[in-house]
Amino acid sequence: MSTRERLRILIADDHYLVREGTRRLLDDTGRITVLGTVGTAEELLTAVDYEHPDAVIADIRMPPGHHLEGITAAHTIRTKYPGIGVVVLSQHASEHYAFALFQHGTDGLAYLLKERVGDLDELVRALHEVAAGGSVIDPRIVEVLMHSHTRTVTSPLAQLTPREVDVLRLMAQGRNNRTIADTLALAESTIEKHVNSTFAKLGLTELAGLHHRVTAVLAYLRHDAPPVDSRGSAP
Structure with a gap:
């Protein structure tokens, strides 16, 4: 697969080891090009404006408040750039997070548990699905x-x-x-x-x-x- 055929993504997580580990895993698949990694929702929005990725991976809770910054960023990205998909990751299987993420619709959005980072096929599938305007919800x-x-x-x-x-x-x-x-x-x-x-x-x-x-x-x-x-x- 050539570089041009790879999905271009950004990763946002306030834990350095998590985001860099995810970058390494996805780069090693040969199917994803990670354009960059950031630690806050604000940095993510700036990077999206600059890089125009195909999709984004974002943690739900990020600085400064560690509340719903990832979900808020997902909505902002989907509104401003409807062609960019967003995969939101969480440590918890929460129906409240799910409804908050999908309150305006499901197009181009996915909600997965962080443990899915270890299941590369599932994570890559979700990234391609949201980049194509679809949606994915973690089985749990x-x-x-x-x-x-x-x-x-x-x-x-x-x-x-x-x-x-x-x-x-x-x-x-x-x-x-x-x-x-x-x-x-x-x-x-x-x-x-x-x-x-x-x-x-x-x-x-x-x-x-x-x-x-x-x-x-x-x-x-x-x-x-x-x-x-x-x-x-x-x-």
Whole structure:
């Protein structure tokens, strides 16, 4: 793969060893060119203006406040440069962070746990997905989102069969019907039936675009989630 074909990215994390270690790992894949690393959200925005990368990796909590600086920077970047994707990393699988990140839509955004840095294929896939305008959500975060809503008896999620829950979980991870079928070892036509049944029970309209399906699922899960304050926590 030539340098021109590599995805061009920036990395923002206030821990020097983390950002430089991530740089080394991604550079060694031969699929990513790291244009630079920074330690604050302000430095990230300046670097984006100068470098115009294809995508960005940003920690959620960065100086000066260690609150939601990464998420705020992600929204700023997506507004100013819609062609630049942002992968936000967190140490915690928090539904509040997820809803804060995706409150204006999911296009070009990903929320992954920091442990995914060790899974280079998954991290590179997420970077390419957001650079193309798609979205990715870490499977463990999806688990948290699903659990917090399925435990509510009055939630329509409680009406789903175990298999429909499996399908919804994989949809929220940004997987298409064929990939879901392969994962669950079922026919693609069977998955299509589960998808239609799931959307019907949740009162959602099936949408063709993959990231639009993720948006629909998150919109539903967000409906009765607690609001997020400026410190990134529920009141």
